[in-house]
Amino acid sequence: MKHLPAYYTFWHILGHYGLRWFAFAVLLFLMLPILVIVPLSFNAEPYFSFTPGMVSFDLDAYSLRWYADVFSDERWMLAVKNSFIVGIAAAVIATILGTVAAVGLSNPAMPFKRLITAFLLSPMIVPLIIVAAGMFFFYTRFNLVGTYFGLIIAHASLGVPFVIITVTATLAGFDRSLYYAGLSMGARPLKVYWDIVIPLIRPGVISGALFAFVTSFDEVVLVLFLAGPEQRTIPRQMFSGLREQISPSILAVATMLILISMSMLVTLEMLRRRSERMRSGAY
Amino acid sequence: MPLDRSDVFLRFDNVKKSYDQKTLVVKDFSLDVAEGEFLTLLGPSGSGKSTVLMMLAGFESVTSGDISISGKSITRTAPYKRNIGMVFQNYALFPHMTIAENLAYPLQVRKMTRSDIQDRVGEYLNLVELHGFRGRYPGQLSGGQRQRVALARALIFEPSLILMDEPLGALDKKLREQMQYEITRLHEKLGFTVVYVTHDQTEALSMSTRIAVFNDGVVQQCAPPAELYEKPSNAFVADFIGENNFVNGHVDTIADGMAKITLPEGGTITAVAAHGLAANTRCRISVRPEKLYMQDDRGAHDNQVSVRHVTHYYVGDFIRYYFKLQGGGDINIKFLNDSAAPDLKEGDIASLVWFAKDCIAFPA
Numbered sequence: 086m087k088h089l090p091a092y093y094t095f096w097h098i099l100g101h102y103g104l105r106w107f108a109f110a111v112l113l114f115l116m117l118p119i120l121v122i123v124p125l126s127f128n129a130e131p132y133f134s135f136t137p138g139m140v141s142f143d144l145d146a147y148s149l150r151w152y153a154d155v156f157s158d159e160r161w162m163l164a165v166k167n168s169f170i171v172g173i174a175a176a177v178i179a180t181i182l183g184t185v186a187a188v189g190l191s192n193p194a195m196p197f198k199r200l201i202t203a204f205l206l207s208p209m210i211v212p213l214i215i216v217a218a219g220m221f222f223f224y225t226r227f228n229l230v231g232t233y234f235g236l237i238i239a240h241a242s243l244g245v246p247f248v249i250i251t252v253t254a255t256l257a258g259f260d261r262s263l264y265y266a267g268l269s270m271g272a273r274p275l276k277v278y279w280d281i282v283i284p285l286i287r288p289g290v291i292s293g294a295l296f297a298f299v300t301s302f303d304e305v306v307l308v309l310f311l312a313g314p315e316q317r318t319i320p321r322q323m324f325s326g327l328r329e330q331i332s333p334s335i336l337a338v339a340t341m342l343i344l345i346s347m348s349m350l351v352t353l354e355m356l357r358r359r360s361e362r363m364r365s366g367a368y
Numbered sequence: 369m370p371l372d373r374s375d376v377f378l379r380f381d382n383v384k385k386s387y388d389q390k391t392l393v394v395k396d397f398s399l400d401v402a403e404g405e406f407l408t409l410l411g412p413s414g415s416g417k418s419t420v421l422m423m424l425a426g427f428e429s430v431t432s433g434d435i436s437i438s439g440k441s442i443t444r445t446a447p448y449k450r451n452i453g454m455v456f457q458n459y460a461l462f463p464h465m466t467i468a469e470n471l472a473y474p475l476q477v478r479k480m481t482r483s484d485i486q487d488r489v490g491e492y493l494n495l496v497e498l499h500g501f502r503g504r505y506p507g508q509l510s511g512g513q514r515q516r517v518a519l520a521r522a523l524i525f526e527p528s529l530i531l532m533d534e535p536l537g538a539l540d541k542k543l544r545e546q547m548q549y550e551i552t553r554l555h556e557k558l559g560f561t562v563v564y565v566t567h568d569q570t571e572a573l574s575m576s577t578r579i580a581v582f583n584d585g586v587v588q589q590c591a592p593p594a595e596l597y598e599k600p601s602n603a604f605v606a607d608f609i610g611e612n613n614f615v616n617g618h619v620d621t622i623a624d625g626m627a628k629i630t631l632p633e634g635g636t637i638t639a640v641a642a643h644g645l646a647a648n649t650r651c652r653i654s655v656r657p658e659k660l661y662m663q664d665d666r667g668a669h670d671n672q673v674s675v676r677h678v679t680h681y682y683v684g685d686f687i688r689y690y691f692k693l694q695g696g697g698d699i700n701i702k703f704l705n706d707s708a709a710p711d712l713k714e715g716d717i718a719s720l721v722w723f724a725k726d727c728i729a730f731p732a
């Protein structure tokens with residue numbers, strides 16, 4: 086522990102430690118509901134609470150039965166498959182569209198830049214329920230309700246703003262003379278983008294793609310409106326699981342989701358550090 | 369110095385540029401460059417030099433006028449088809465590629481075979497003395513080394529024209545001088561044509577075959593370095609290149625290119641009449657500090673004025689003396705720092721002399 090400044094009075098010291106404890110309490114408040122799920126998912130009994138056996142660390146009170154349940158339940162397996170199909174497809178579409186949009190918006194000659202940016206970012210600001218309702222009425226006309234394609238493009242549109250934001254952020258540090266240098270050496274604009282621009286903004290593109298994937302992965306409102314029974318995703322299955330068949334398998338799924346989210350956060354942080362290194366090393 | 373029509377390699381023909389459709393950043397820019405020349409665009413910052421270069425490279429459109437290379441207009445040619453090499457101030461090396469990959473890029477674009485690329489890259493790495501660095505990344509090189517890579521990368525596809533926009537601006541003084549030598553050496557060895565942009569007159573004077581002094585979007589004068597220094601064609605150039613004293617006067621008569629001028633205090637002097645100078649008008653006379661002498665050092669002279677000593681500064685290799693003219697106006701001279709340097713006190717009266725050919729009268 087660091088030494089406190091010598092001029093500290095009793096009240097300073099009280100404030101110092103008081104603030105620490107308060108911050109710790111807030112952290113606990115935020116984390117506890119999530120952390121509590123993890124041990125409960127190993128419950129040997131079909132309860133959502135700690136059994137006396139669990140509290141006394143009796144190994145028999147713990148089991149993997151809910152995990153086994155999830156992996157043997159075809160509804161859960163379908164939901165997992167759907168979540169990944171929709172999430173990956175939506176992330177790919179959102180990444181391509183968002184990257185192209187961000188690159189276009191970074192061109193100094195682009196007119197109406199602010200207006201177009203605001204328009205493209207609007208899915209992030211407009212309440213999801215409104216987007217969902219609007220899409221529902223729109224989709225019924227084209228028979229897109231209850232189709233994979235409909236759900237995928239709906240989720241892609243939610244992911245685009247994230248990609249635009251992360252790619253624009255990396256492009257802000259991009260030196261335009263690199264682009265000019267590529268042209269002067271005889272490469273066509275598309276080749277320069279492919280060889281020079283895209284590799285240099287790759288960290289932004291990848292973190293945008295991860296954000297787009299996560300957005301789709303835990304989205305439930307659009308799924309409720311637009312998906313049929315075949316397109317049920319994990320959050321949708323949890324939603325109905327909570328109401329219909331209360332079983333700790335939900336906790337097992339939740340634990341696995343926490344693990345996935347955490348690994349994504351770690352990936353993002355590693356990407357951020359890498360791009361920082363690249364920038365500081367290059368200039 | 370207008371070029372013979374057949375010698376012209378690069379030509380700017382009444383080129384104008386406006387970014388906002390209102391104000392012209394480049395006004396009526398016309399210039400001919402011969403093959404193999406080292407032409408420098410010299411001008412204060414914001415005068416539109418980079419804009420001219422960007423139009424030449426094709427990154428900015430030409431508002432009106434025409435740019436042609438070897439008689440063919442390139443105004444509507446895409447930048448990637450112009451075959452012009454470019455060196456940027458911030459090097460613009462691709463940070464994710466090694467030095468060898470950076471050099472290979474323009475050759476890959478031209479679909480050269482792998483072994484040809486390898487040979488050429490090796491050759492140019494030798495040329496800029498960076499052979500041991502082929503596998504390094506730009507971030508691992510010093511500023512001077514990066515600039516040499518940038519130079520090699522602009523030269524490696526053998527363009528006939530190389531553009532450089534303040535390429536040495538980011539280097540310290542010593543490195544800058546080394547790189548000036550390096551660039552001049554490569555220019556002499558390989559014989560490409562250079563259009564070089566700088567705001568540093570020393571750099572321009574020491575490297576160029578010709579300098580175009582640029583201000584307010586217009587070429588003020590285009591001439592070889594010595595001519596620019598000795599025979600500036602207007603007061604801006606006289607002031608911008610080197611140092612100059614400016615003294616006001618009144619033109620009495622002009623004969624054979626020489627003007628008889630009356631100074632405010634009543635004395636008369638003779639000066640070279642600049643283009644556009646008319647008799648019976650006011651004028652500004654320029655004379656360089658190193659062309660002025662104190663009376664006793666030289667017998668022969670054409671002009672003489674009486675001045676009052678104000679102060680002097682010890683610079684090292686020379687001493688700079690400041691004087692006031694009797695009819696108003698300041699004048700300073702440089703005196704070699706030797707035992708002959710006069711010991712003047714404030715208020716002392718001295719007499720300055722110089723030759724008529726060393727001073728120019730510009731229209732006021």
Ligand SMILES: Nc1ncnc2c1ncn2[C@@H]1O[C@H](COP(=O)(O)OP(=O)(O)O)[C@@H](O)[C@H]1O
Nearest residue numbers: 387388393411412413414415416417418419420
């Ligand atoms: N892309 C641009 N858009 C608008 N104005 C510009 C642009 N580039 C340069 N200018 C303006 O043109 C003028 C000349 O700039 P520049 O050619 O960069 O001068 P220099 O290179 O001589 O310093 C400046 O007033 C600058 O503000």
Ligand SMILES: [Mg+2]
Nearest residue numbers: 417418419533
């Ligand atoms: Mg400039």
